[in-house]
């Protein structure tokens with residue numbers, strides 16, 4: 001396509017877009033790409049023009065159209081982003097930069113992480129317009145893929161199917177999704193593609209007759225019933241989805257697929273104020289079910305329960321639509337015009353762009369004032385003649401659904417009532433923005449106009465606001481919470497990577513551990529085998545998983561430390577009795593207390609000693625009951641602390657009190673006492689994890705004496 005053709009299409013379909021701005025972007029791109037060729041040998045500029053042309057179906061604003069024309073200028077030529085910004089402003093430059101950033105999304109063959117790539121794609125394209133431009137870009141590249149060297153074709157097709165087609169589907173942009181899928185099919189499974197299209201060609205001949213018959217039957221029926229403004233169309237399912245069906249269900253013949261072709265009934269929208277009414281869809285369904293035989297279990301109500309991507313329609317498969325000639329079941333889809341548009345371009349149909357844009361203040365203010373004047377006239381007219389309301393409202397709000405004759409009639413009526421051609425124009429121009437609605441309340445109307453005048457925020461959509469996607473040096477995608485830093489990343493890759501981390505690099509540069517990672521960055525963690533985590537890290541880590549892993553490491557270290565301390569204490573007691581110290585296997589505790597114990601249990605005994613839960617004397621006494629005749633006074637092992645006097649133990653006033661070493665309680669934390677076998681009271685924090693293993697009967701309630 002050449003630019004002049006695109007230009008006239010824009011003028012016709014989107015008179016609201018400032019054509020001068022598009023001309024400027026085209027001239028700039030044309031100059032920058034001068035002399036460059038596509039693989040096809042065509043001048044490069046054809047590509048951005050085609051991309052802008054595809055984008056035009058997706059409700060673009062003028063900045064998105066400019067960015068589409070400029071999208072390859074920085075990547076493929078020497079033009080710098082700064083130059084784009086200087087010439088076209090920050091908004092357009094931001095979109096072009098977004099396209100550049102997305103270039104890192106390259107999928108390796110058979111990548112098991114497709115899902116994450118898709119998420120990363122969406123997360124990186126903070127502005128939904130970037131996604132639209134990227135999809136248009138990929139669609140044109142796929143249309144021209146046969147010019148690309150063979151060895152690249154497969155990789156590109158696989159990436160497109162896994163990422164771009166999937167995203168188009170996710171966003172409900174069906175028209176791009178199905179074209180991308182069929183193109184990918186052709187390159188990925190050339191044999192199957194050839195076979196299926198061959199089979200379908202002969203089938204199509206038959207079914208086209210059936211479709212034609214069915215559509216005319218339906219049309220006649222609906223008109224007979226007094227329905228107006230209906231559209232009935234037939235359509236074939238696209239190749240890739242038929243192929244998928246054949247694979248999935250193991251149905252080897254096409255005839256077994258009921259919805260190979262479908263008849264669509266498109267009805268007018270019906271709004272009750274702002275509320276969408278679709279009772280008429282159900283009455284048409286009832287009408288059809290009365291006339292034809294619906295197949296059991298083939299009715300789907302995607303209006304009551306829309307598909308995940310927002311698709312809405314009523315589906316029902318019926319017999320008899322093909323008359324006597326074709327006795328095949330036929331799927332009928334019933335929807336409103338808005339639903340139809342939604343089904344074709346999905347999220348783009350809801351995407352409304354505000355009029356207010358920085359950098360074109362003058363035109364904007366003029367347009368806005370003109371619109372305000374025109375709408376005031378509309379309101380005045382409606383007050384004078386309320387019976388005019390339905391047709392005028394239609395003309396203002398849902399112009400595209402009016403027949404040409406009706407449009408002309410309303411316009412004539414408005415002109416007769418003091419409207420000027422410029423008033424009509426102001427409304428027409430705003431209509432493409434999809435923000436025009438006649439609010440019955442004049443205050444709301446004014447608020448809406450003020451909203452238009454306010455500088456609009458960047459239309460931004462962030463489908464994964466709380467997550468970022470970064471890469472390992474091997475291009476594995478790691479999904480993290482927004483705000484995560486290299487510590488979170490390292491622990492997400494592997495616990496040992498976290499524990500042994502010495503420094504972190506982002507895009508090749510060393511960064512501090514609290515560096516906030518951004519979407520798409522490549523993060524490399526440098527480790528050393530004798531490195532160990534720092535307690536401070538857990539306060540830096542953003543993810544609870546990293547914090548948990550750091551805490552675990554220290555708990556484990558504590559455990560080892562306590563066990564070692566316990567061993568030392570027990571060895572001292574043993575030494576006092578003239579016994580050999582403990583061996584590595586702690587064989588002495590093999591049958592401790594008349595119970596056979598495995599090594600971890602033996603270590604647990606020592607840990608408890610180290611924690612101060614069990615006295616080493618007690619342990620040794622159990623081992624050698626006859627050799628420890630002279631009982632030590634429990635007081636001897638009690639280590640008095642400054643807080644001892646501070647504790648009030650209910651009911652047990654005469655036992656010595658110690659504070660447990662394991663949780664080191666201090667006021668004002670809640671505490672509980674434990675009467676040890678040595679007859680003293682050990683005070684623990686109420687939430688101390690050691691309590692779980694203790695004998696509940698020995699707990700005594702305890703409090704700090706100082707009231708806090």
Ligand code: MN
Pocket residue numbers: 047071072137
């Ligand atoms: Mn491109």
